[in-house]
Amino acid sequence: MALIELVYHDPRPSVAAVTLVPAVSRDLLRGQVSFSRDDGVWRLRFPPPPVDRLEYMLEIRYRNGRTRQIRDPENPLEAAGPFGAKSVLELPGYDAPSWLEDEPPRGETVEFAIGSRTLRTEVPVRLWAAAETTLDEELPLLVVHDGPETDEFASLTLFLDFLVDAGETPPFRAALLQPVDRNEQYSGSAAYAGALARELLPALPTPSERRFRVGMGASLGALAMLHAHRQHPETFGGLFLQSGSFFRPRTDPQDVLFRRFFRISRFVGRLLRGYGAAPIPVTISCGLGEENLANNRVVAEALARQGYEVRFVEFRDAHTWVGWRDVWDPWLPDLLIRAWG
Numbered sequence: 535m536a537l538i539e540l541v542y543h544d545p546r547p548s549v550a551a552v553t554l555v556p557a558v559s560r561d562l563l564r565g566q567v568s569f570s571r572d573d574g575v576w577r578l579r580f581p582p583p584p585v586d587r588l589e590y591m592l593e594i595r596y597r598n599g600r601t602r603q604i605r606d607p608e609n610p611l612e613a614a615g616p617f618g619a620k621s622v623l624e625l626p627g628y629d630a631p632s633w634l635e636d637e638p639p640r641g642e643t644v645e646f647a648i649g650s651r652t653l654r655t656e657v658p659v660r661l662w663a664a665a666e667t668t669l670d671e672e673l674p675l676l677v678v679h680d681g682p683e684t685d686e687f688a689s690l691t692l693f694l695d696f697l698v699d700a701g702e703t704p705p706f707r708a709a710l711l712q713p714v715d716r717n718e719q720y721s722g723s724a725a726y727a728g729a730l731a732r733e734l735l736p737a738l739p740t741p742s743e744r745r746f747r748v749g750m751g752a753s754l755g756a757l758a759m760l761h762a763h764r765q766h767p768e769t770f771g772g773l774f775l776q777s778g779s780f781f782r783p784r785t786d787p788q789d790v791l792f793r794r795f796f797r798i799s800r801f802v803g804r805l806l807r808g809y810g811a812a813p814i815p816v817t818i819s820c821g822l823g824e825e826n827l828a829n830n831r832v833v834a835e836a837l838a839r840q841g842y843e844v845r846f847v848e849f850r851d852a853h854t855w856v857g858w859r860d861v862w863d864p865w866l867p868d869l870l871i872r873a874w875g
Contacts (some may be wrong), residue, residue: 536580536582536682537579537581537582538577538579538580538588538623538625539577539578539666540554540569540577540578540592540608541576541577541578541608541627542569542573542575542576542592542594542605542606542607543574543607543608544574544575544576545574545597545785547574547597548576548596548597548608548759549571549576549594549596549597550596550597551568551569551594551595551687551706552568552569552576552578552592552593552594552595553567553568553569553592553593554567554568554569554578554580554590554593554721555567555590555593555596555851556589556602556852556853557589557590557593557620557682557823557852558583558587558821558823558824558826559713559824559852560738561758561821562583562584562823563580563581563583564580564811566578566579566580566581567758568604575679576617577719579768582625583608583822583823584820584822584823584824584850585822585851585852586624586627586628586851587623587624587625587626587628587710587742587850587851587852587857588622588623588624588799588823589620589621589852589854589857590606590615590620590621590622590623591603591604591605591606591620591621591854592604592605592606592621593782593805594809602741604672605619605620605621606621609621609622609623609667610694610799611623611624613684613854613855614855615687615854615855616683616687618803618841621702622856623778624642624721628850629858630860631680631863632661632860632863633635633690633692633693633696633863634689636692636696636699637720637860638665638692638695638696638698638699638700638724639665639666639695640665640691640692640695640701641663641664641665641667641691641693641694641695641698642662642663642665643660643661643662643663643759644661645659645660645661645859646659646661647659647764647868648733648734648737648738650729650733651733652716652725652726652728652729652732652733652828653704653719653725653729653733654728655714657711657712657713657729657734658712658714658716659683659709659710659711659712659734659737659738660666660681660709660710660712661707661709661710661715661738662691662694662707662708662709662710663705663707664694664695664698664705664706665695665698665699665706667705667706669739669784669850671702671705671740672741672746672849672872673705673706673707673739673741673746674704674706674707674737674746674748675707675708675709675738675739675741675746675747675748676694676706676708676709676748676750676870676872677708677711677713677735677738677747677749677750677759677770678690678705678709678710678711678714678750678751678755679713679720679747679749679750679751679752679754679755679756679758679759680711680712680751680752680755681708681710681711682710682712683712683855684711684752684855684858685710685754687855688718688855688856688858688859689859690708690710690859691708691710691732693743693859693862693863693866694706694808694845697866697867702867702869703870703871703874704874706870709738711734712842713755714808716754716793717754717794718753718794719822720754720755720757720758720777721757721758721792721794722756722757722758722761722795722797722798722800722801723758723761724765724782727758727761727762727765727766728765728766728842729833730758730762730766730769730816731762731765731766731768731769732766733772734797735769737746738801743771744768744770744771745771745772745873745875746771746873746874747769747770747875748770748771748772748773748831748869748870748873748874749762749769749770749772749773749774749861750774750775750866751764751774751775751776751778751830752776752777752778752858752860753774753777753778753779753853754774754779756775756777756778757778757779757780757798757801757829758781759773759775759778760773760775760778760803760805760833762812764804764805764810764811764812765810767810767812769825770814771814771815771874772814772815772816772869772873772874773814773815773817773869774816774817774865774866774869774873775815775816775817775818775819775820776818776820776858776861777820777824777826777830777853777857777858778818778820778829778830778833778835779798779826780798780826780829780830780832781795781798781799781801781802781829782799782803782829782832783799785828785832786799786825786826786828786829788825789825797816799829802829802833805833805836806833806836808831808836808839808840809839811840811841811842812816813840813841813842813843814842814873815836815844815869815872815873816837816842816844816845816868816869817844817845817846817847817857817865817866817868818833818837818845818846818847819846819847819848819849819861819865820835820847820848820849821848821849821850821851821852821853821854821857822849822850822851823851823852823853824847824852824853825853827848830846831846831847834846843872845865845868847857847861847865849861
């Protein structure tokens with residue numbers, strides 16, 4: 535197995551250490567993240583993790599004690615994200631989805647905000663509707679947590695346009711929800727679940743039948759969708775959950791400092807014991823390079839035991855927007871059709 539090699543040039547010996555900061559779990563690199571200096575060049579060789587693309591940063595520690603994280607100056611390939619771009623290695627076997635090159639008729643989007651008395655704020659919404667639909671049509675609805683960022687960093691509405699144009703789904707709408715306080719609202723909050731069910735959805739062009747409403751989210755957004763469904767089973771007829779933050783003390787000690795860790799773990803514990811089960815079609819995906827993989831497997835198995843129609847998909851990436859994007863085809867239209875019939 536060929537090793538991956540990274541280099542960092544330091545002709546003036548101003549650097550004391552160079553460390554790889556990968557998007558994948560460091561355990562998968564067997565702890566090999568520290569560069570070694572050799573005549574003005576810092577080098578790191580490590581075995582490929584079980585991914586087809588690797589996002590990363592370099593942490594540079596200078597001799598004066600200052601540290602900073604930078605993109606790899608030797609690698610021009612980058613992936614955008616809400617906290618800035620990262621360097622990317624595309625390993626042999628990786629191919630970007632072909633739909634990114636398509637030019638389907640584009641649907642229309644409008645932006646507005648929904649006031650919530652429960653949350654004491656307004657929740658921004660970007661509403662997408664398939665091309666050649668009208669405002670008075672009752673269409674299926676996809677509700678997406680972190681929706682505007684999912685569109686910006688993973689081209690969600692382009693994919694939705696592709697689905698409808700290719701005839702893989704009937705025309706529908708998508709409500710892209712923007713969190714106001716993500717760590718609070720998306721972490722098993724009963725207040726947010728109630729606001730979503732009783733205030734946000736009723737303010738949207740919502741189909742009358744539950745099966746035509748599908749929830750979608752990644753990371754904490756996936757956890758919040760599943761939590762809302764268990765608290766208010768009438769809300770959604772299907773769920774598309776990616777890399778859910780289903781924290782448990784046994785599998786996720788690395789996340790215990792997250793301020794809502796124990797609220798999440800209490801909810802996950804109740805879910806695993808079956809409290810609030812209301813079976814609907816569900817798809818769960820998680821990357822082979824993620825620390826979340828173990829808890830996503832456990833949740834998928836528990837939902838299947840409780841009668842949910844579960845598809846569980848493991849993909850060769852990590853906790854990244856591109857990794858989530860690359861799973862959509864074929865798994866998102868598969869879930870939509872299973873829910874909508």
